Amino acid sequence: MSTIAPQATQSSKPPILPASFCANQPKTIRLYPLSNYTFGTKENQPEEDPSVLARLHRLQEHYEVHGMRRTCEGVLVCHEHSHPHILMLQIANAFFKLPGDYLHHNEGELEGFKNRLNERLAPVGSQFSGEGVNDEWEIGDTLAQWWRPNFETFMYPFIPAHVTRPKECKKLYFIQLPRTKVLSVPKNMKLLAVPLFELYDNTARYGPQLSAIPHLLSRYNFEFVDENGNVVAVTPGGDFGQGSGGEVPKTKILAGEGAEVDLGVE
Known part of the structure; x- marks a missing residue:
C-alpha cells in the first residue's frame, strides 16, 4: 500500500484499488x-567460423559424432532509471548475441554453461581485484528452448511435427546478477x-530470439534497487518518488570500441 500513497496525494480523486491479482506468481527478482x-x-x-556456411558445416560434423548440439545462453538483467536492461554482446558492429555458447560434448550442462560465461565475461589476470571478481554465476530459471530442426539457420521455439532428430537445442537461462560484479569483454566485441x-x-534488428526476451521476463515482478541498496521502485506499483526523473533509458555501450558513447534510441 505504501507504493500507492504518494500517487493518491497527487489527485483529488483517490485511485480505485482492485482485488488481489498476484496468485501463483514466481519469486520477485531484485535488480x-x-x-x-x-x-x-x-x-x-x-x-571460430569465417562464415555461416562454415558454422553449419561444423554443426553437422558435431552431430555426426556426438548427436544434438547443446547451447546455453544467459539473460543477464540489471536496471537503469528503474527500467530493466539486458546485457548482450555485439560482434562486428552488427550481430547481437547473448553471453554463452555451445557446450562440449562431455561437459555437464550447468558446469559447461558457467565455463562459457567465464570465457566471454570473466576478467583475467590482475586487471581487477576485490568484490565481484570471482563471484560464482547464479543460474536461474530456463526461460526458453529454441530448436534447430536441420542444418540451417532457422530455429524455432518448438520442435516441428515432422522432426524427430533436432540438430541443436539452445536454452536461455535467467542469470541473477549479484549486487556487484566485474565483467570483461573481448576487445573485438562490445x-x-x-x-x-x-x-x-x-525482430528486424535483433531477430526473433532476442526480441522475445520481454515476453519471457513478463512473468516476473521486479524490485529496483539503488546504489545504496534501497528499493526505489517495484513492478507492479511504480516508483517511490525516485523514478527516472523524465529520462528515457537507451542502449549503452559498456565495454569495447566506442564504450564512451551511448547509442540513442529513436
Whole structure:
C-alpha cells in the first residue's frame, strides 16, 4: 500500500484499488543498477567460423559424432532509471548475441554453461581485484528452448511435427546478477545494455530470439534497487518518488570500441 500513497496525494480523486491479482506468481527478482558493475576488456576472441556456411558445416560434423548440439545462453538483467536492461554482446558492429555458447560434448550442462560465461565475461589476470571478481554465476530459471530442426539457420521455439532428430537445442537461462560484479569483454566485441522496450517487437534488428526476451521476463515482478541498496521502485506499483526523473533509458555501450558513447534510441 505504501507504493500507492504518494500517487493518491497527487489527485483529488483517490485511485480505485482492485482485488488481489498476484496468485501463483514466481519469486520477485531484485535488480541492481548498472552503475554497480565494473566493465573492462580482454584479449580478442576471434569467431571460430569465417562464415555461416562454415558454422553449419561444423554443426553437422558435431552431430555426426556426438548427436544434438547443446547451447546455453544467459539473460543477464540489471536496471537503469528503474527500467530493466539486458546485457548482450555485439560482434562486428552488427550481430547481437547473448553471453554463452555451445557446450562440449562431455561437459555437464550447468558446469559447461558457467565455463562459457567465464570465457566471454570473466576478467583475467590482475586487471581487477576485490568484490565481484570471482563471484560464482547464479543460474536461474530456463526461460526458453529454441530448436534447430536441420542444418540451417532457422530455429524455432518448438520442435516441428515432422522432426524427430533436432540438430541443436539452445536454452536461455535467467542469470541473477549479484549486487556487484566485474565483467570483461573481448576487445573485438562490445558489451551493451539494451532496455526491454528497445528489444520488444524489434525482430528486424535483433531477430526473433532476442526480441522475445520481454515476453519471457513478463512473468516476473521486479524490485529496483539503488546504489545504496534501497528499493526505489517495484513492478507492479511504480516508483517511490525516485523514478527516472523524465529520462528515457537507451542502449549503452559498456565495454569495447566506442564504450564512451551511448547509442540513442529513436
